[in-house]
Amino acid sequence: MSWPNRRNFLKSAAATGAAALAGKPQLARAQEAPRASAASAPSARAREAETGAPPAEVLTADRPGSDFMVDVLKRLGFEYVCSNPGSSFRGLHESIVNYGGNRDPEFITCCHEESSVAMAHGYAKIEGKPACVFAHGTVGLQHAAMALYNAYCDRAPVYVIIGNLVDAASRRPGVEWEHSVQDAGAMVRDFVKWDDLPASLPHFGESAVRAYKIAMTPPMMPVLLVADGDLQENPVAEAWPPIPKLTLARAPQGDSGSVAEAARLLVNAENPVLLAGRVARTPAGLKALIELAETLAAPVIDQGERMNFPSRHPLNLSSGRGLIAEADVIVGLELTDFWGTLHNYRDQLRRTSRRLTKPDTKLISITTGDLYLKSNYQDFERFQEVDLAMAADAEQTLPALTEAVKRLLTADRKRALEERGRKLAAAHQKALEAARVEASYGWDASPISTARLSMELWAQIKGKDWSLVSGAGGWPARLWEFDKHHQHIGSSGGAGVGYSAPASLGAALANRKYGRVSVTIQNDGDLMYAPGVLWTAAHHKIPLLSVMHNNRAYHQEVMHIQRMANRHQRGIENAGIGTTLLDPSIDFATVARGMGVYGAGPILEARDLGPAIRRALEVVEKGEPALIDVVTQPR
Amino acid sequence: MRFAILMGLAATAWGEAPDAENGRHLFARYGCYQCHQLEAQGAAATGPRLGPRPIPFANFTKYVRRPTGQMPPYTAKVVKDSELADIYAFLESLPAPPPVKDIPLLNQ
Numbered sequence: 087m088s089w090p091n092r093r094n095f096l097k098s099a100a101a102t103g104a105a106a107l108a109g110k111p112q113l114a115r116a117q118e119a120p121r122a123s124a125a126s127a128p129s130a131r132a133r134e135a136e137t138g139a140p141p142a143e144v145l146t147a148d149r150p151g152s153d154f155m156v157d158v159l160k161r162l163g164f165e166y167v168c169s170n171p172g173s174s175f176r177g178l179h180e181s182i183v184n185y186g187g188n189r190d191p192e193f194i195t196c197c198h199e200e201s202s203v204a205m206a207h208g209y210a211k212i213e214g215k216p217a218c219v220f221a222h223g224t225v226g227l228q229h230a231a232m233a234l235y236n237a238y239c240d241r242a243p244v245y246v247i248i249g250n251l252v253d254a255a256s257r258r259p260g261v262e263w264e265h266s267v268q269d270a271g272a273m274v275r276d277f278v279k280w281d282d283l284p285a286s287l288p289h290f291g292e293s294a295v296r297a298y299k300i301a302m303t304p305p306m307m308p309v310l311l312v313a314d315g316d317l318q319e320n321p322v323a324e325a326w327p328p329i330p331k332l333t334l335a336r337a338p339q340g341d342s343g344s345v346a347e348a349a350r351l352l353v354n355a356e357n358p359v360l361l362a363g364r365v366a367r368t369p370a371g372l373k374a375l376i377e378l379a380e381t382l383a384a385p386v387i388d389q390g391e392r393m394n395f396p397s398r399h400p401l402n403l404s405s406g407r408g409l410i411a412e413a414d415v416i417v418g419l420e421l422t423d424f425w426g427t428l429h430n431y432r433d434q435l436r437r438t439s440r441r442l443t444k445p446d447t448k449l450i451s452i453t454t455g456d457l458y459l460k461s462n463y464q465d466f467e468r469f470q471e472v473d474l475a476m477a478a479d480a481e482q483t484l485p486a487l488t489e490a491v492k493r494l495l496t497a498d499r500k501r502a503l504e505e506r507g508r509k510l511a512a513a514h515q516k517a518l519e520a521a522r523v524e525a526s527y528g529w530d531a532s533p534i535s536t537a538r539l540s541m542e543l544w545a546q547i548k549g550k551d552w553s554l555v556s557g558a559g560g561w562p563a564r565l566w567e568f569d570k571h572h573q574h575i576g577s578s579g580g581a582g583v584g585y586s587a588p589a590s591l592g593a594a595l596a597n598r599k600y601g602r603v604s605v606t607i608q609n610d611g612d613l614m615y616a617p618g619v620l621w622t623a624a625h626h627k628i629p630l631l632s633v634m635h636n637n638r639a640y641h642q643e644v645m646h647i648q649r650m651a652n653r654h655q656r657g658i659e660n661a662g663i664g665t666t667l668l669d670p671s672i673d674f675a676t677v678a679r680g681m682g683v684y685g686a687g688p689i690l691e692a693r694d695l696g697p698a699i700r701r702a703l704e705v706v707e708k709g710e711p712a713l714i715d716v717v718t719q720p721r
Numbered sequence: 722m723r724f725a726i727l728m729g730l731a732a733t734a735w736g737e738a739p740d741a742e743n744g745r746h747l748f749a750r751y752g753c754y755q756c757h758q759l760e761a762q763g764a765a766a767t768g769p770r771l772g773p774r775p776i777p778f779a780n781f782t783k784y785v786r787r788p789t790g791q792m793p794p795y796t797a798k799v800v801k802d803s804e805l806a807d808i809y810a811f812l813e814s815l816p817a818p819p820p821v822k823d824i825p826l827l828n829q
Binding site for chain 1: 750751752754755756758759760762763764765766767770788790791793794795796798799818819820821824826827828829
């Protein structure tokens, strides 16, 4: 006895129900014409009655489930789907480009799933909302896993839909079995916030909206939905199921009692310090931190995981770790590693640490990290004892904290704070001048110093509406003037190499509609993970200037091997084995040109760099990507 | 080219003055530049500037042999005393940079 499989059963059901399609509200214009055609055609049953012949096999479907899925994605407001094509989501892919008109979302062709997810990661940090990613549930998700882990650690929303075929009786022989999995989400469940396997279209609609809401609720993280192959491809006879209304959850604010207590401690503190991790989810967070710092005349140490605080603000003392030793109250705002910030740690044969703070320093933490945590992957860092912990979103809590501080400030206290502010402003200026002096050493060196590279680039973009989408640490943080939220977006989160190139491109994609000049200081080792991202940049005309920080090595690893070799007293002559990118040196300009991207270099002399950047920027400002290969000092 | 070393630095075992040019070569060969950069100008994330005007030679040697911070130890088994003297000579030989006020890109 043979059983009709689910796919064929639904196909025949669809043939009898086609008339039910008419008059249903649809989101996509492209659906209208095929629907009218299907409704007017004679049904298989009618043909059988007329001819006496068995019903012809139904070979076409006008209204697959994937069209509904596209309507859901449109309703959620996705601009882009970043994806490397895969047969397990062929229905969705086809519905995006035809039914959905390839607009909102538009299909962005990626050459690797890690690039797809990292592009969505970078996009989210500029745009403040997720991009969608399509991937195979098996081979695609395995490629995507590293980038998902980065986004998870970086508390960034990424919305992943993977194709899979649960029903074994439906699968084509061969590769569709290799590309099917019982529990597709299992592989990444440790580092996505939520996942689901919808069994019906109503289920898909609900879970899609739920997933979006979960991804966008701080702490923001990736989510994953499985789009079953049958669900995508089977025709739908019934009316589209309703798509639930999306109402995003408000980010949690610290409770009023804790806010008042924190304000009391801060107002009475002689040397408070504000430590900023991933505070500014939005421009409002940047503004809120400025207001708190100015109200308190408190220094801010910005750890650079978001654009939290203006680099040239007189209260920005991000290079002043000495402040921690003097502090009597420290507030940790969405910190990744509070403990590591408060301790010196030595990576010698015997690992030792020393607490930097005074014994009676009061510690306050405000973080959504206290609200949601997973156990397997250890990105939560070492446990830090604190005196007051608010399980809350820092950006959402800062305005209330500032108001509470203002209520407690007396005229006398304000005068004292003004004096403190003047001293801190002087310290800020001193640090800036010291950084300039440091940058002057090796100024004309070849290979080119990273300070020189940074300042040559800054000179060319500072008058424009710019966004440094990767590589903001180091010299730019010390010497550039950052004062807008989109001017940098932090880093990978999980320190998984291969993030920068695709995340920069995703951020540049988001910046494009605002007319911003996106630039990145691009590491060579990172670009070599998936250089196909250059082709994506060229194909989709995404304006991004990549200035290579080409030190011809996985430099962090060079230092680690060197550390081990010294520890074992064996000399470091072999530390370059497996860690350097020499012999041959990579000609990134040629690589770029081969992908359809403007390429210049290698630039070896500092005097050649400024003109090269000017020429490349002309290309970028015309709407195309460009790359300059700069051979640099290690750091 | 050889540079006379000041500040009481002893000559090598053969009585020769330390060799700054050889020191530059050793600075690269022993990977000092990986953290401190090729001109010893330093990098905030990895290691401080070492020259010109390095710390006194005795302190320099003591730190290289038994660092108190993150730097990995370079024992005499790996870098000979005479080689350290050459490296020190290289650090002393480095030219001072131009004043910041004369570098327009650093006054932005």
